[in-house]
Amino acid sequence: MCPYMSDIEDNINKKFIHGLDIHDLSQALLEVGCSPGTELKLAVWIYRKRIFRTGAMSNMNKSCRRLLDEHFSLEPVWPISVSESTDGSKKYLFRFHGNRYAEAALIPSGKRLTLCISSQAGCQMGCSFCQTASHGFHGQLSHQEIVSQLAGIPECSRVTHVVVMGMGEPFNNLDAVLKALDVFAAPWGFAIGKRNITVSTVGFSEKLERFILSSPYNLAVSLHSPFSIQRQELMPVEKIAPIESVVALLRQHPILKPRRLSFEYLLLSGVNNTQQHAVAVAGMLKGLRCHVNLIPFNWFPGSLYKPPSDAEVQLFRDQLAGCGVTTTIRNSRGADIEAACGLLAARRFQDVE
Ligand code: SF4
The missing domain is CATH 3.20.20.70 (Aldolase class I)
Incomplete structure (x- = not known):
């Protein structure tokens, strides 16, 4: 399997939010119960630092990380x-x-x-x-x-x-x-x-x-x-x-x-x-x-x-x-x-x- 292939199976029931702007990220996160301001932290992790695993997002609390894992696919689409x-x-x-x-x-x-x-x-x-x-x-x-x-x-x-x-x-x-x-x-x-x-x-x-x-x-x-x-x-x-x-x-x-x-x-x-x-x-x-x-x-x-x-x-x-x-x-x-x-x-x- 190509190393760049995205893990479609794993993310099939989750909302794809990579690439959203800060306003749409904020909306998506508030809808599932994340606290206001989480969108900026998340944007820095996924866009600037390219970290997609919530376990590494050290400035987020546990409940927020759980909500992210439950509802969202944070990765971009990878090339095939x-x-x-x-x-x-x-x-x-x-x-x-x-x-x-x-x-x-x-x-x-x-x-x-x-x-x-x-x-x-x-x-x-x-x-x-x-x-x-x-x-x-x-x-x-x-x-x-x-x-x-x-x-x-x-x-x-x-x-x-x-x-x-x-x-x-x-x-x-x-x-x-x-x-x-x-x-x-x-x-x-x-x-x-x-x-x-x-x-x-x-x-x-x-x-x-x-x-x-x-x-x-x-x-x-x-x-x-x-x-x-x-x-x-x-x-x-x-x-x-x-x-x-x-x-x-x-x-x-x-x-x-x-x-x-x-x-x-x-x-x-x-x-x-x-x-x-x-x-x-x-x-x-x-x-x-x-x-x-x-x-x-x-x-x-x-x-x-x-x-x-x-x-x-x-x-x-x-x-x-x-x-x-x-x-x-x-x-x-x-x-x-x-x-x-x-x-x-x-x-x-x-x-x-
Ligand atoms: S047909 Fe090709 S060159 Fe013309 S606009 Fe489309 S992509 Fe560009």
């Missing part, structure tokens, strides 16, 4: 498998109730340890370059399931950055995503700096406005082409939420310092990396305080697209720089462990389909 790349990145696969699978990828880089998490099991957005898209949508993830993707991995306490950029479109599950991120950022939670948390979206106007106005996190928008017809082919969402309108909204409600705005640009060889693309990207983003991340495409079996060569990546970066656009090249990581978006989970969806 992990793959490790030769470049140091890892990919964790989670199975949630109802055969919903989701992945989290851990990416070390210098002093940074970034965790890329999923917001949904599968995705409805249908991007033509994405493996997750070809296996459809299998359900939302609750905020507790999103929290488990951090809480359930052995490196949890060393993670410095979180990006919501795995499977799913975060704005299609925004309430759960924001609730989970608030647990990540809270001092009683995982205490990850708000400036180290980024949500990546294809962009929907009304939800974008809500995100900008009501959350403290960084924003990354998937651009991938400045030309509407081509972007529709790559990302069908362009038909209902054109990138022009997303950029217009960002001009109306700028992301102010210290938050950061970036645009993700997946480089597909011979498709979206011409001089015309560079000029049009520069024109579209002119005057906006932002950064462009160039991401060379990670090939997967059956894909219509080819990864760009190093020379193509450099050339496109230089063309953008020549037009005044600041870029970073995000090298593909974990190709040997199928780290392209949704590959591991896609395999599991095939198994259950």
